[in-house]
Amino acid sequence: MMKHTYIEDVGKHDGEEVTLRGWVHNKRSSGKIQFVILRDGTGYIQGVIVKNAVSPQVFADADTLTHESSIELTGKVRADSRAPSGFELDVRGLKIYQEVSKDEPFPITPKEHGIEFLMDHRHLWIRSTRQRAILKVRHEIIKAVRDFFDDDGFTLCDTPVLTPAACEGTTTLFEVKYFEDKAFLTQSGQLYNEATAEALGKVYCFGPTFRAEKSKTRRHLTEFWMVEPEVAYATVDDMMDLAERMITFVVQRCLVRRSEELKALERDLSMLEKVSVPFPRISYDEAVALLQKHGSEIQWGSDFGGGDETIISQQFDKPVMVHRYPTAVKAFYMEPDPARPEVALCVDVLAPEGYGEIVGGGQRIASYDLLAQRIKEHDLPREAFEWYLDLRKFGSVPHSGFGMGIERAVTWICGLEHVRETIPFPRMLYRLNP
Amino acid sequence: MMKHTYIEDVGKHDGEEVTLRGWVHNKRSSGKIQFVILRDGTGYIQGVIVKNAVSPQVFADADTLTHESSIELTGKVRADSRAPSGFELDVRGLKIYQEVSKDEPFPITPKEHGIEFLMDHRHLWIRSTRQRAILKVRHEIIKAVRDFFDDDGFTLCDTPVLTPAACEGTTTLFEVKYFEDKAFLTQSGQLYNEATAEALGKVYCFGPTFRAEKSKTRRHLTEFWMVEPEVAYATVDDMMDLAERMITFVVQRCLVRRSEELKALERDLSMLEKVSVPFPRISYDEAVALLQKHGSEIQWGSDFGGGDETIISQQFDKPVMVHRYPTAVKAFYMEPDPARPEVALCVDVLAPEGYGEIVGGGQRIASYDLLAQRIKEHDLPREAFEWYLDLRKFGSVPHSGFGMGIERAVTWICGLEHVRETIPFPRMLYRLNP
Numbered sequence: 001m002m003k004h005t006y007i008e009d010v011g012k013h014d015g016e017e018v019t020l021r022g023w024v025h026n027k028r029s030s031g032k033i034q035f036v037i038l039r040d041g042t043g044y045i046q047g048v049i050v051k052n053a054v055s056p057q058v059f060a061d062a063d064t065l066t067h068e069s070s071i072e073l074t075g076k077v078r079a080d081s082r083a084p085s086g087f088e089l090d091v092r093g094l095k096i097y098q099e100v101s102k103d104e105p106f107p108i109t110p111k112e113h114g115i116e117f118l119m120d121h122r123h124l125w126i127r128s129t130r131q132r133a134i135l136k137v138r139h140e141i142i143k144a145v146r147d148f149f150d151d152d153g154f155t156l157c158d159t160p161v162l163t164p165a166a167c168e169g170t171t172t173l174f175e176v177k178y179f180e181d182k183a184f185l186t187q188s189g190q191l192y193n194e195a196t197a198e199a200l201g202k203v204y205c206f207g208p209t210f211r212a213e214k215s216k217t218r219r220h221l222t223e224f225w226m227v228e229p230e231v232a233y234a235t236v237d238d239m240m241d242l243a244e245r246m247i248t249f250v251v252q253r254c255l256v257r258r259s260e261e262l263k264a265l266e267r268d269l270s271m272l273e274k275v276s277v278p279f280p281r282i283s284y285d286e287a288v289a290l291l292q293k294h295g296s297e298i299q300w301g302s303d304f305g306g307g308d309e310t311i312i313s314q315q316f317d318k319p320v321m322v323h324r325y326p327t328a329v330k331a332f333y334m335e336p337d338p339a340r341p342e343v344a345l346c347v348d349v350l351a352p353e354g355y356g357e358i359v360g361g362g363q364r365i366a367s368y369d370l371l372a373q374r375i376k377e378h379d380l381p382r383e384a385f386e387w388y389l390d391l392r393k394f395g396s397v398p399h400s401g402f403g404m405g406i407e408r409a410v411t412w413i414c415g416l417e418h419v420r421e422t423i424p425f426p427r428m429l430y431r432l433n434p
Numbered sequence: 435m436m437k438h439t440y441i442e443d444v445g446k447h448d449g450e451e452v453t454l455r456g457w458v459h460n461k462r463s464s465g466k467i468q469f470v471i472l473r474d475g476t477g478y479i480q481g482v483i484v485k486n487a488v489s490p491q492v493f494a495d496a497d498t499l500t501h502e503s504s505i506e507l508t509g510k511v512r513a514d515s516r517a518p519s520g521f522e523l524d525v526r527g528l529k530i531y532q533e534v535s536k537d538e539p540f541p542i543t544p545k546e547h548g549i550e551f552l553m554d555h556r557h558l559w560i561r562s563t564r565q566r567a568i569l570k571v572r573h574e575i576i577k578a579v580r581d582f583f584d585d586d587g588f589t590l591c592d593t594p595v596l597t598p599a600a601c602e603g604t605t606t607l608f609e610v611k612y613f614e615d616k617a618f619l620t621q622s623g624q625l626y627n628e629a630t631a632e633a634l635g636k637v638y639c640f641g642p643t644f645r646a647e648k649s650k651t652r653r654h655l656t657e658f659w660m661v662e663p664e665v666a667y668a669t670v671d672d673m674m675d676l677a678e679r680m681i682t683f684v685v686q687r688c689l690v691r692r693s694e695e696l697k698a699l700e701r702d703l704s705m706l707e708k709v710s711v712p713f714p715r716i717s718y719d720e721a722v723a724l725l726q727k728h729g730s731e732i733q734w735g736s737d738f739g740g741g742d743e744t745i746i747s748q749q750f751d752k753p754v755m756v757h758r759y760p761t762a763v764k765a766f767y768m769e770p771d772p773a774r775p776e777v778a779l780c781v782d783v784l785a786p787e788g789y790g791e792i793v794g795g796g797q798r799i800a801s802y803d804l805l806a807q808r809i810k811e812h813d814l815p816r817e818a819f820e821w822y823l824d825l826r827k828f829g830s831v832p833h834s835g836f837g838m839g840i841e842r843a844v845t846w847i848c849g850l851e852h853v854r855e856t857i858p859f860p861r862m863l864y865r866l867n868p
Contacts, residue, residue: 004667006587006635021667023632023829041635041666042587070829098800098830106828123629123821124828132633139590146580153440153476156573160859161595161619161642162608162657164866174596176610176619178656179646183866185595185610195557195868196858198457199566201440201475207642208595212613222612223596232475233438233455366532387557387868394540394558395457395504396532424630425594432598432617434629434821 004072007043010087013077020045020089021072021097023127024065034062036091038073041132047073047089058094068106068127070097115420122425123434133261134421137254138410142206144253145227145404148246149204154229157196159189159205164384172212174222185210188403191333191388193230194364197399198391204229216429218418219306219356221407223427230401236335236345236363239400240321243349243359244279246404247319251275254413267415271353274317281321284343287312303329309356316352323347323362332378333371335363335398347402351412358409361402368392438506441477444521447511454479454523455506455531457561458499468496470525472507475566481507481523492528502540502561504531549854556859557868567695568855571688572844576640578687579661579838582680583638588663591630593623593639598818606646608656619644622837625767625822627664628798631833632825638663650863652852653740653790655841657861664835670769670779670797673834674755677783677793678713680838681753685709688847701849705787708751718759718777721746737763743790750786757781757796766808769797769832781836785846792843795836802826 005018022040029035032051037044049062065071074093079086100106107121108128118125125131150156162176162183174185189205196203206227213220229246231238251272254262262269282290291298294311298304303325304312313320324343327336334344346362365371371392375385410422420426425434439452456474463469466485471478483496499505508527513520534540541555542562552559559565584590596610596617608619623639630637640661647654663680665672685706688696696703716724725732728745732738737759738746747754758777761770768778780796799805805826809819844856854860859868 008587021831022635041589041631041633041637068829070831097832098826100828104827121821121824123626123824126630126633135591135630135634136589142590143580143584146577150577153442155475155570156576157569157858158642158659160657160861162644162861162866164868174610174612176608178608178866179648179863181866192557192859196560196569197475199475199560200569201456203475208592210596214613223594225592387555390555390557392532393538394534395502397455397504398531424591425626427594427596429613432596432612432615434598 007038007040007045007085009042010045010077010085010089014079014087015077017074017076017092018089019072019074020047022070024067024069024071027065027067029063034059036062036065036071036073038071038089039127043085044129045085045087045089046083047075047091049091049094053090054092054094058091061094061096062091064099065096066100066102066105067109069099071095072097119420119426119431120433126424129264131421133264134410134414134416135424136261137258137265137414138406138422140254140258141250141409141413142225142406144250145246145406146206147253148249149227149229152202154202154204155196155200157193157200157203157205158207159186159192159196161186161208161210174210174212187211188226189228190230190401190403193228193401194388194391194399197230197232197401198395198397202229202231214429217306218420219408219411221419221423221426221428224423225406226403227406228401228403230399232397232399234363234400235398236323236347236400239361239363239402240279240281240323240347243321243347243361243402243404244277244319247279247349247359248275248277250409251413262414265414265416267413271317271415272413275319279319279321279349280316281323283323284325287322290315301326301328306356309350310354313350313352313356314354319349319351319358321347321349330362332374332380333364335365345400351408353412353415355408355412358412359402359404361400363398363400366392366396366398368396441472441474441479441519443476444479444511444519444523448513448521449511451508451510451526452523453506453508454481456504458501458503458505461499461501463497468493470496470499470505470507472505472523473561477519478563479519479521479523480517481509481525483525483528487524488526488528492525495528495530496525498533499530500534500536500539501543502558503533505529506531553854553860553865554867560858563698565855567698568844568848568850569858570695571692571699571848572840572856574688574692575684575843575847576659576840578684579680579840580640581687582683583661583663586636588636588638589630589634591627591634591637591639592641593620593626593630595620595642595644608644608646621645622660623662624664624835624837627662627835628822628825628833631664631666631835632829632831636663636665648863651740652854653842653845655853655857655860655862658853658857659840660837661840662835662837664833666831666833668797668834669832670757670781670834673795673797673836674713674715674757674781677755677781677795677836677838678711678753681713681783681793682709682711684843685847696848699848699850701847705751706847709753713753713755713783714750715755715757717757721756724749735760735762740790743784744788747784747786747790748788753783753785753792755781755783764796766812766814767798767805769799779834783838785842787846787849789842789846792846793836793838795834797832797834800826800830800832802830
């Protein structure tokens with residue numbers, strides 16, 4: 001196939017003839033001139049088709065172009081300061097690859113559509129300017145996270161999706177028929193990370209995780225991506241340092257590389273510009289006092305709900321780190337604070353502007369005996385955790401890690417209402433299609 | 435926790451006192467001097483403990499150190515050209531975090547272990563020099579693949595693991611209970627990539643994929659990672675160009691950044707150094723003739739088995755690209771060659787030295803009518819593919835893509851016998867633990 005030029009590169013060809021290939025994003029006509037906005041995934045450009053400058057066939061073809069038809073435009077690139085991209089194309093040639101039928105036009109139009117309709121047409125909805133912008137920011141966030149860890153000496157160690165045991169209870173697990181056996185879809189790579197951290201020192205996993213959450217909220221997907229670093233010989237304080245550095249790096253990267261997309265999403269960039277090291281750090285005790293001051297009826301000992309997180313995060317214009325939650329409300333593997341065993345050496349990072357938790361983590365129990373006791377207290381099947389206990393038998397070390405949910409980070413950075421727009425094909429309680 | 439130095443960084447501290455933290459990799463004694471090889475995941479260094487230079491307690495502690503005990507060594511870095519890493523540590527202080535019991539020593543010893551034993555202890559086996567080297571190369575391959583696509587203008591679009599329909603038949607699918615419904619674990623993100631490519635032009639997905647393969651071979655895992663690029667307005671020839679560029683980039687990156695690990699694996703680097711653009715391209719017809727010449731009984735029309743791939747790939751010292759297989763043996767979505775519809779516009783890339791297929795891909799059917807006909811011919815449930823057909827109704831374009839299995843690429847680049855060592859926790863027919 002003859003090489004063509006991508007719209008993002010037209011600036012390199014000012015005054016030259018190029019061939020562009022894409023889809024009809026918009027079209028309007030003023031008699032002897034037709035204007036076609038072409039999109040090709042890398043950008044948008046207006047093609048100007050002047051009746052006198054093209055063959056009668058090209059002008060006639062242009063006249064009947066329908067929304068989202070696939071076409072090729074040949075013409076000369078012309079700088080135009082009024083154009084959003086800075087360039088226009090003076091069209092000479094038009095080739096239609098496939099014309100969308102007038103009888104069955106592209107189903108998504110500028111008018112309002114219900115969310116179920118849009119989700120049913122997610123394979124087409126992603127072509128919209130807004131959805132494209134979100135996916136570009138998602139891409140950038142993931143790239144930034146990976147670059148951050150790779151450049152910081154971490155080794156990527158992919159952990160399995162198919163697991164024999166439950167990490168945190170079985171009620172929210174998806175069960176898989178695994179030949180004659182059964183397996184569960186992973187909820188977290190953490191336990192495996194603890195093994196690879198003892199082999200490689202600083203590791204992270206980054207893959208899809210699953211939670212059979214029966215609640216329909218704007219913060220939950222059943223399938224979501226999570227990055228989870230784990231560091232041997234690291235404490236909860238080290239994790240706070242790491243998390244604030246990582247989040248700041250990611251936000252800065254998006255501001256530098258995706259400001260155009262963030263503006264298209266009408267994101268208030270000034271809020272993102274405030275994200276810098278250090279983040280405020282408050283204890284759970286302080287967070288409870290803060291909530292009570294704001295009228296919450298929460299009592300010491302309860303975990304925070306989404307509403308509580310919203311209240312806390314609204315008090316700060318940066319992400320806030322809440323540490324040392326009550327041991328009783330946290331997972332079995334959390335290291336208790338030696339100075340005060342009723343709280344755990346854990347930390348949650350809440351995104352500002354009411355977005356709530358995006359990171360959770362902390363220090364893991366290093367003692368074999370204490371871990372064995374916790375497994376018993378939590379009624380977990382000891383046999384399934386023998387390998388995990390081995391990590392405390394053969395060179396146990398203080399170690400810590402955290403997980404960041406990518407879709408929640410995208411929701412916050414893009415300033416969205418709902419997590420469902422942050423992944424190409426979201427999976428939710430009643431949503432497995434397309 | 436006090437900051438410590440990673441072994442990979444000791445060269446920056448020659449002559450200085452540092453604190454290192456890690457695990458006892460090896461130990462030997464010659465009376466008044468003890469030698470401890472410490473590993474911390476970033477490297478190995480020998481600590482020299484001289485009786486006169488340390489307290490009696492430190493010397494006594496060092497004397498009883500067991501394999502894989504977790505320790506901290508403090509001492510002065512000294513350049514030593516005889517040391518594998520170029521440096522040794524003159525130890526002054528030793529702290530033991532957790533001593534592995536003499537009654538239950540680290541189970542993996544230098545003696546031979548059976549593969550089932552090693553796989554049962556995979557969480558500990560990964561600490562070995564060889565397994566660490568493989569995981570470092572795996573990390574580098576994945577990083578290189580992502581950098582290649584990111585720098586080439588591709589957008590990462592994660593595709594779902596939980597899918598409602600089968601991409602290529604249902605016999606090798608894992609079924610998941612999805613609330614009241616059922617779902618299948620993805621075998622490929624391709625169909626979804628075709629949708630995102632029409633939105634973003636050049637895309638890739640990169641995640642775990644699943645195949646309920648009942649065969650036990652050295653090339654198959656039930657859970658494996660795959661990178662799949664998809665490009666709008668691209669042909670099968672474009673895919674051959676892209677695949678050879680990508681593979682060359684990845685191999686070069688490993689040679690530059692991981693030659694130490696490849697040497698530790700006793701990889702013949704001269705074979706990898708031959709990997710450069712262009713790769714030989716032969717048609718399926720030519721491949722059949724080649725096989726027959728080498729004594730194979732294959733007839734035109736059959737797909738290649740692993741043995742056939744081995745024979746073909748042994749004829750070349752670079753990856754070889756075999757294109758235009760019979761349409762009948764390929765997936766329903768393959769675009770037939772317009773000049774010769776009995777063959778499809780597809781390509782497999784076979785790694786040299788007998789490693790066989792690492793990439794498969796090609797051009798997808800662009801015509802709505804032909805795709806609808808194929809779905810019928812293959813007895814696929816039309817309803818489940820309505821959204822996929824939509825992509826041919828609303829701006830269909832010629833488009834192509836491919837998939838590369840990461841574990842097969844790691845197997846080849848590391849020069850391994852079996853795919854099971856290429857991922858931290860492999861999943862196979864009889865292997866779901868740990």
